[in-house]
Amino acid sequence: MAPHVHVLMATWNGAAHLREQLASFEAQTHGDWSLWVSDDGSTDGTGPILADYAAARPGRVHLFEGPRRGSAANFLSLMARAELPEGIVALADQDDVWLPHRLERGLSWLGQGDGRPTVYASRTIRVTEDLEPLGPSIDHRREPVFANALVQNILAGNTLILDGAALRLLRRTVPAALGAGVRHHDWWVYLVASGAGARIAIDPEPGVLYRQHEGNHMGAHRDARGALARLQALRGGVWNDWADRNGRALEAAGEVLTPEARALLGRFQAIRSGTRGVARARALRAAGIHRQSRRGDAILAAMAALGWM
Numbered sequence: 001m002a003p004h005v006h007v008l009m010a011t012w013n014g015a016a017h018l019r020e021q022l023a024s025f026e027a028q029t030h031g032d033w034s035l036w037v038s039d040d041g042s043t044d045g046t047g048p049i050l051a052d053y054a055a056a057r058p059g060r061v062h063l064f065e066g067p068r069r070g071s072a073a074n075f076l077s078l079m080a081r082a083e084l085p086e087g088i089v090a091l092a093d094q095d096d097v098w099l100p101h102r103l104e105r106g107l108s109w110l111g112q113g114d115g116r117p118t119v120y121a122s123r124t125i126r127v128t129e130d131l132e133p134l135g136p137s138i139d140h141r142r143e144p145v146f147a148n149a150l151v152q153n154i155l156a157g158n159t160l161i162l163d164g165a166a167l168r169l170l171r172r173t174v175p176a177a178l179g180a181g182v183r184h185h186d187w188w189v190y191l192v193a194s195g196a197g198a199r200i201a202i203d204p205e206p207g208v209l210y211r212q213h214e215g216n217h218m219g220a221h222r223d224a225r226g227a228l229a230r231l232q233a234l235r236g237g238v239w240n241d242w243a244d245r246n247g248r249a250l251e252a253a254g255e256v257l258t259p260e261a262r263a264l265l266g267r268f269q270a271i272r273s274g275t276r277g278v279a280r281a282r283a284l285r286a287a288g289i290h291r292q293s294r295r296g297d298a299i300l301a302a303m304a305a306l307g308w309m
Helices: 015-026 046-055 071-079 102-110 164-180 185-195 224-235 238-252 259-274 277-287 294-306
Strands: 005-011 033-039 061-065 088-092 118-122 125-127 133-136 199-203 208-211
Touching: 005 015, 005 071, 015 046, 033 046, 033 071, 046 061, 071 164, 071 185, 088 102, 088 164, 102 118, 102 199, 118 164, 118 185, 164 185, 164 238, 185 199, 185 238, 185 259, 224 238, 238 259, 259 277, 277 294
Parallel strands: 005 033, 005 088, 033 061, 118 199, 125 208
Antiparallel strands: 125 133
């Protein structure tokens, strides 16, 4: 018997594209799902769209008010809601479009597990605001491990599917993440899953049309604007702030980490606070902390040498 999937969607002023996303849920080849939405105080037509959608599907759609502390807090608080039953959850962004096989394929990958909590992610197809294809997202080749997660997120939040054990694991860490104000819920999933020794399965086949627009230039953009936005974030201390918040949250949630992950976290924190310049870059390399490509490793070394991390 095919399992039930709880689809979790955080919304905020998403009326422009929300109906297309809702229609893509209906078109799934796996039809046993329910929708759980946390809206963060939308002031456009998002609320009425969701209310109408829920009214037409009594018992299948559940609507909640979000904490109004940003997208990451909205998603994390939704994952931790007492009303949400245990089981499989699939995360959804309000402005994407799911390909029809997304849930079916993700469930198939979850079913190939080895008994550990499992997190599934996939590549996406980047599209314009009008859904014209721009190309696939990056195909990461190195293993998804904690030594990578400390300095880079490779799990696209709009592709994540967690089995029941992975959801229980993440729920234990939500108070720590909210307390530290982590800025990216998908990065947090990667940190916790890899740090706790969970199985992370990354599907090379895309399952989502990832809409590119003015609000997500820090996401999958590969153009000059996206690169400039990331450079400005580095120089302006934004990455340092993200890493500081992640570090505080991981320390608070340390009970879920393996001994090896706790030791590496402590070493990473000591490197960031106790070294400078080239010495910091060398210390990161000696610790095995890395990004997903040689170019990424070179950027990481430069960030360390310049004091941007």
